[in-house]
Amino acid sequence: GAGVSQTPSNKVTEKGKYVELRCDPISGHTALYWYRQSLGQGPEFLIYFQGTGAADDSGLPNDRFFAVRPEGSVSTLKIQRTERGDSAVYLCASSLNLGAEQFFGPGTRLTVL
């Protein structure tokens, strides 16, 4: 079956622009997670959803970052007024339910020039 997919795989943008990153979880998975991985570091938690609601958004760095999951499946991570420090690989994961094994997508590499 299909795994977690993320689009685009690469995104290059200019400082100050708005970007949207999309995540398609494994079908039937109720929990969805976003992480960010900077060069030489491990993934850093941003937010997770249980169904449509954000259960924990404590990892979002500031109010420029926002994520939605309106129908409890696909999720979009939105970044406003991008900064060079936002450059990283953004990873999405999903799990059958909260606490189950998290399956990761390949990530979106965001580069802010």
Added chain:
Amino acid sequence: DQQVKQNSPSLSVQEGRISILNCDYTNSMFDYFLWYKKYPAEGPTFLISISSIKDKNEDGRFTVFLNKSAKHLSLHIVPSQPGDSAVYFCAAREAGGTSYGKLTFGQGTILTVHP
């Protein structure tokens, strides 16, 4: 503050030998620990996990050991194979509450297994 630490950025071993990857943590609320493996341009893949009520979990060539008093865990790979070459991440999860779904990762260790 880095709650999960992997102090060895890289490890090089010979094929057939044992690979030992180490991880330390500081948060006493962590009760479940995982190891993930990551190849370039792919997302991390779950490898093995251990609950805090155990001190050892084994799955084929992979064994994870947990020393709660020392807040230390290790992953042993025996025998090591060239295909094991990847970045290995240690991760931990808290017992409950809103943080239950959140994984905290270490910085990773690059394992290279030479033929």
